[in-house]
Amino acid sequence: MNNDEQGPMENLLAGLDQHAEALSPEELKAELEERGINLDDGLKTAAMMIKACDKADRLSWMKVADEKSASLRVAEEPAGSWTSRKADEIVAAFNTFISSAKPETALAFRNKGELSVEDMAQILDANESLKRRSVDQDKARP
Amino acid sequence: MPPERVNPEVMAALEQPSWTATFGRAVLHADTTIRKYFWRGFRPKFGAKREITVGGKSANDFVLDAVEKLLEGKRAYDPAKDLLANLNSITDSLIWSEKKRSDRTGIVDYVERVDGDEDRIDPISVAQDADLTADEKLVRDELREDQRRCFKDIRASFDGDREMQEYLDALSEGIFKRVDISEVTGIPVEQLDELRRKLVKYARRFFGVPDFEALQRRLNEGK
Numbered sequence: 530m531n532n533d534e535q536g537p538m539e540n541l542l543a544g545l546d547q548h549a550e551a552l553s554p555e556e557l558k559a560e561l562e563e564r565g566i567n568l569d570d571g572l573k574t575a576a577m578m579i580k581a582c583d584k585a586d587r588l589s590w591m592k593v594a595d596e597k598s599a600s601l602r603v604a605e606e607p608a609g610s611w612t613s614r615k616a617d618e619i620v621a622a623f624n625t626f627i628s629s630a631k632p633e634t635a636l637a638f639r640n641k642g643e644l645s646v647e648d649m650a651q652i653l654d655a656n657e658s659l660k661r662r663s664v665d666q667d668k669a670r671p
Numbered sequence: 672m673p674p675e676r677v678n679p680e681v682m683a684a685l686e687q688p689s690w691t692a693t694f695g696r697a698v699l700h701a702d703t704t705i706r707k708y709f710w711r712g713f714r715p716k717f718g719a720k721r722e723i724t725v726g727g728k729s730a731n732d733f734v735l736d737a738v739e740k741l742l743e744g745k746r747a748y749d750p751a752k753d754l755l756a757n758l759n760s761i762t763d764s765l766i767w768s769e770k771k772r773s774d775r776t777g778i779v780d781y782v783e784r785v786d787g788d789e790d791r792i793d794p795i796s797v798a799q800d801a802d803l804t805a806d807e808k809l810v811r812d813e814l815r816e817d818q819r820r821c822f823k824d825i826r827a828s829f830d831g832d833r834e835m836q837e838y839l840d841a842l843s844e845g846i847f848k849r850v851d852i853s854e855v856t857g858i859p860v861e862q863l864d865e866l867r868r869k870l871v872k873y874a875r876r877f878f879g880v881p882d883f884e885a886l887q888r889r890l891n892e893g894k
Contacts, residue, residue, distance in 0.1 A: 536818035537843035539707045541825075544842030545871065546703040548849075549696055551864035557695040563875050564702050564730075565722035568695050571731035575694060575738055579685050582742040586677045 611650035623649040626656060681741045684754040694734065697758040701730035704766050709881040710818050712777035712810055713770065725766055726773030733769075737761035778807045778814075817883040824886060825877050834858050838866045 535543065552560065558568045611619055623644075627635045638644070638652070687693075705723050709715060715723050722729040728736075737758050740746040746761050770777075803811060822843055829835040837856040846852055853860045880886040 535707075535845065536710055536815050537822035538818040539710050540843050540845045541822065541839065542703050542707050543845075544847045545867060546700050547847045548864065548867045549699050551867065554692055554695070556868070557692065557699065560871060560875075561695060561698060561702070564699075565718070565720045566698055566702060566729065566731055567720065568698065571698060571735060572691060572694055574731075574735055578735065578739060579682075579742065582677060582739075583682065590676070 611653040612647065614650065616646045619646050619650045619653065622653055626653060677742055678744060678748050680750050681748045684748075684757075685738070685742075687754070690754075693753075693755045693758070694738075696755055697734045697737070697762060698730045700755075700759045701733045701762040701766060704763055705730060708770065708777060710814055712814055713774065713881075714776045715881055726769040728769060730762075733762045733765050734758060736765055778803060778811050814882075820883045821877070821880065821886045824883075825874055828874065828877075834862070835866055835870065838863065838870070 549557065549560070561568050611622065614622075627638060630638075644652075684690075702723060705713075705715075705725055708725075713725075716725075716727075718724045718727075718729050722731070725733075737746070740761060741748055741757065748757055749760075752760075822839075826836055826839050826843075829839065834856070837858060838852065841852040841855055846855060849860045849863050852858065852863060858866070876889050876892075877886055880889055
């Protein structure tokens with residue numbers, strides 16, 4: 530027998546271990562008790578450990594979801610009213626809005642004649658407010 | 672960076688109705704692993720309930736550590752194997768490490784290995800003959816002789832029970848598969864589990880002995 534080989538007692542123990550799969554729960558418990566091991570104590574500790582880990586796992590992901598949600602809310606919030614911006618920014622944004630708006634909307638504003646920069650800023654603010662409300666309503670739909 | 676999720680396969684395995692039995696078998700395996708060290712010279716220590724410990728940890732503790740490591744992702748879960756095989760593999764390694772760290776008794780350590788066919792084999796790997804000093808070789812030879820003598824006595828305690836002795840012979844030779852034992856001994860496979868029950872019932876006092884002298888004491892206690 531070289532050093533890597535198991536002796537008869539080691540083999541006997543290993544064999545009995547492998548054949549333990551046929552033991553009923555009661556027999557298994559009794560065999561462990563013979564060895565001074567309380568199965569119920571171990572199971573109780575394991576159950577607490579699994580429950581705590583599961584809870585921590587769920588909480589950590591709820592936290593991630595909350596953080597994402599908060600960052601999305603910040604992104605959705607307006608950067609500020611158009612009325613406080615520079616005139617050339619307001620005019621450029623208004624022209625972009627008119628060119629991308631539906632034809633009837635664009636026509637309505639053109640028919641209104643000459644608009645002041647302040648009018649343009651208020652229209653842009655109103656448009657963004659409408660867009661945000663529309664997004665919120667879409668989210669609220671089941 | 673999002674937190675590491677608990678491996679859903681681990682969680683699913685732990686939530687199976689068979690979990691209770693799996694935990695029990697894993698504890699039995701861990702305790703057996705510790706007992707096998709006796710035959711490599713490890714001097715057992717006992718906990719408050721007379722359970723065998725290594726570094727103050729019992730078989731229960733080692734399996735709980737293994738569960739924790741799987742949950743925390745510190746040990747990989749191999750989905751190709753069942754939960755018991757995963758736990759056994761981890762506890763073997765934990766016991767080996769703990770023994771190495773906290774206990775210097777004995778001459779050689781076990782390392783668990785599973786071959787490709789899932790047949791569990793328990794070789795002793797670390798130390799080679801060349802690594803042993805003359806004194807260690809002497810101890811090793813004594814331990815091997817102790818094993819042979821203990822086995823012989825346990826076998827003799829079943830004189831007159833041919834099937835049991837053949838079952839013992841097969842196990843002591845490292846023949847563990849039921850079909851193989853049946854082929855070698857002629858004992859029907861379905862009878863082997865009954866033989867195991869009988870063996871543990873009548874000889875359980877002998878499996879925890881660390882050497883031949885202890886076995887003799889146990890045998891005399893029964894007279």
